[in-house]
Amino acid sequence: MLQHPELSNKSILLIDKASKDQNDRTWCFWEKEPGLLESIVHHRWNKLNFFSPTVKRTLNISPYEYKMIRGIDFYQYCFKKIEQHSNIHVEFAEVESIGNEGNKAFVQLKDKKIFCNRLFNSILFKEVCFQSNHFLLLQHFKGWVIKTNGPTFDESVATLMDFRTNQPHGPTFFYVMPVSATEALVEYTLFSPGLLEDYQYTSALKNYINKQLNISRHEILHEEFGVIPMTNHEFERRNGSIINIGTAGGQVKPSSGYAFKFIQKQSVQIAASLAKGNDPDLSISKKFNYYDSVLLNVLTHHPGKGAEIFSKIFKYNSPETIFKFLDNESSLLDDMKIISPLFSIPFLKAGFQELFK
16 A cells, blocks of 8 residues: 555555564465565575375476565564554554444554444454355465575575375375575475374484484474465455455465465455545456365365375476466466376366366
8 A cells, every 4th residue: 555655645554463573474375476475585486396105296487586574574564654644643453343333444442433434454353154165265374484514505405395104184285485505494384184293204204304304403493383275265345434454354275275476466456446535446367266165075085185286296397387386377378287297086176166166
């Protein structure tokens, strides 16, 4: 919104539960051009590894770059920008509820009720009630930033997916983002209906670092844990003067769990609409929603096929085709390149089920 002078006369209140002074998360994403957050990119890669029991491939991803942003850098960057604008106010408080009264929306805090013309909400206030024809998998992960005693990593190459691990719960892979010869983020990621016990994440990380990365001694500099819903549930995008954004607005890609860039793209579209005095278009692509539903169907009923599915996608396609597909920007020709190696009885069955649901 700060990119649009037309909105400089709007009074904006940002409410957050936490003061955002901790490095509590890491975002990684690919992009072709320098983006809004280019100045705080912590590290970038032009090559990505994909590993599975059947595929070993290093991808030169030009014209894309894979970029990492640390949470603390993002928060500091945003608050520095906000401080330069007197029309933006920040309040740290827990939101108890939101709603509509008349033609205005409201936010209920512990000690006061605040009214506004438009409310952009990213909070899921209650557990989602799923219909029988919807699917839900959780993308859950535990990551360590580790430091070794000597040169260990090639910081020019990151590992996007490494499926060379046991798959008892569903698609399971490791993710390795080296930022120097001695430092890297290593994450253990699963797509499954439920979470594991904490010791199971820890044990898997230790085993992978020791046996696959051949690292016997290391220091843990930082730890993070996250859970992202992967679902074709139709989230409510608008309710009166309330517009739901982020996960609450259905901006997590159901079949991959990717959210950061989708949230950024939606934010750009919303701000541009507001600057023109228009109502934001919150519609989503029916084509990609269908693709996502088919894959969720297959992974739900055939969880052991996850590694095979992603192996075929990465074996037979160029990085640009894969990224366009995952970004919901691919053409029908691109789609067929992705889909054709996956044709099988489970996919055909899921395809018909989702088409005629």
